[in-house]
Amino acid sequence: MQYRINPRNGDRISALGLGCMRFPGPPGRPDARQARAVIARAVERGVNYLDTAYLYPGNEACVGAALEGLGLRDGVFLATKLPHGSVRGAADLDRIFEEQLRRLRTDRVDYYLIHNVTSPSQWEHLRAAGAEGWLARQRAAGRIRQVGFSYHGSSGDFPVLLDAYDWDFCQIQYNYAGERYQAGTAGLRAAADRGLAVFVMEPLLGGRLADRLPPRARRILDAASEPGLGSPAAWGLSWVWDHPEVTMLLSGMSSPGQVDENASVAERALPGAMTPRQHEVVARVVAEFERSNRVPCTGCDYCMPCPRGINIPGCFSAYNASFAHGWFTGLSQYFTASAVRTESPKLVSNCVRCGACARRCPQHIDIPARLAEVGRRFQPGPVGWALRLVTRRRG
Ligand code: SF4
Ligand code: SF4
Structure with a gap:
């Protein structure tokens, strides 16, 4: 395993961290046995950073039980996140944190993040609730070691947030398809210039730069035939690790095999290791991906659950697939995502535009409007009427 040093406190952190959000299992109920197998393999391969969050349903408890069962708590850096929207006052900070320690079966959190910050005003809200004093007390008591935030806001707001508190680290979304998205490359450099450890999330865009890369983009990578870069995931991860400002990247690995694959890449992907030719290949993939x-x-x-039962990410995945893999492939995926063949289909036309989903989306997607686009693509004119008729009859 490759390790990188946290410039803030000298922690030696594995370049590959385990994002626990995507453990296998039905929504809200991660499969404890499989999660334990993934954690055990990750630690075996040298991973020493685990990331979870209060808001990942069932996840903190799953991670806590696995670490206790495997006797690994003291061998890893454990990170979890504070849901700032649930904090009205100092009492909420205590209540949430005590619950997190109970779920995680630990007496301390190594890396504590304000979760999903999209605007500096959210930090100001926490500050008004007494967060600065509270964090200072937790640090002094050894219950929180490092304080940071995960970010999904604009590039313009990012430096403002960086300067709003004496942060130890930040976590940003970063990948080769998003150099100018959210914090982006400018944000990565700004955080590193301030001496912060920078952790990266979504290095493969939830798999869209890995197994779900559009075929034309994949063919560019395959044709390049570069040693050590035998898969789209290897390209995506290596591109992030190529940046010396990156301390660690999180991958949401869901099987021991995935851990093995990514850990092998991590061993080779040193800062500055990618060649100009490899960067040129990535630039061509980006152009193709953006199409x-x-x-x-x-x-x-x-954004889930939707009160109308719509599988929002599934519908968007099908929509994108219809451009990457062809309309019929996308339609087939849409039928699966919207359960068309069951007694109670959940078509995008079921959306009542309540807006609950869009408020929770870290990518700031106007979900109701974009679902309407999905509807126009997969339920045009007579097809839409027929589907809605069938839906009503079954209902
Ligand atoms: S706006 Fe539509 S998709 Fe979003 S939660 Fe409401 S009903 Fe569901
Ligand atoms: S629509 Fe937004 S919140 Fe929902 S799955 Fe996609 S990125 Fe996440």
Whole structure:
């Protein structure tokens, strides 16, 4: 395993971290046995950073039980996140944190993040609730070691947030298809210039730069035939690790095999290791990827559940697939995502535009409007009427 040093406190962190959000299992109920197998293999391969969050349903408890069962708590850096929207006052900070420690079966959190910050005003809200004093007390008591935030806001707001508090680290979305998206490359450099450790999330855009890369883009990578870059995932991860400003990247690995694959890449992907030719290949892939990336959904599920039962990420995935893989492939995926062949289909036309989903989307997607586009693509005119008729009859 390759390790990088946290410039803030000297922690030696594995370049590959385990994002626990995508453990296998039905929504809200990660499969404990499989999660334990993934964690065990990750640690075996040298991974020493695990990331979870209060808002990932069932996830903190799953991680806590696995670490206790495997006797690994002291061998890893454990990170979790504070849901700032649930904090009204200092009492909420205590209540949430105590619950997190109970779920994680630990007496301390190594890396504590304000979760999904999209605007500096959210930090100001926490500050007004007493967060600065509270964090200072937790640090002094050794219950929180490092304080940071995960970010999904604009590039313009990012430096403002960086300067709003004495952060130890930040976590940004970063990948070769998003150099100018959210914090982007400018944000990466700004954070590193301030001496912060920078952790990267979504290095493969929820798999869209890995197994779900559009075929034409994949063919560019395959044709390049570069040693050590035998898969789209290897290209995507190596591109992030090529940046010396990156301390660690999180991958949401969901099987021991995926851990093995990514850990092998991590061993070789040193800062500055990619050649100019490899960067040129990536630039061509980006151009191809952007042709089919109509909705920038990462499949994070933050918008779910929809009160009308719509599988929002599934519909967007089908929509993008219809541009990457052809209309019929997308339609078939849409039928699966919207359960058309069941007794109670959940078509995008079921959307009542309540807006609950869009408020939770870290990618700031106007979900109701974009679902309407999905409807126009897959339920045009007579097809839409027929589907709605069938839906009503079954209902
Ligand atoms: S706006 Fe539509 S898709 Fe979003 S939660 Fe409401 S009904 Fe569901
Ligand atoms: S629409 Fe937004 S919140 Fe929902 S899965 Fe996609 S990126 Fe996540």
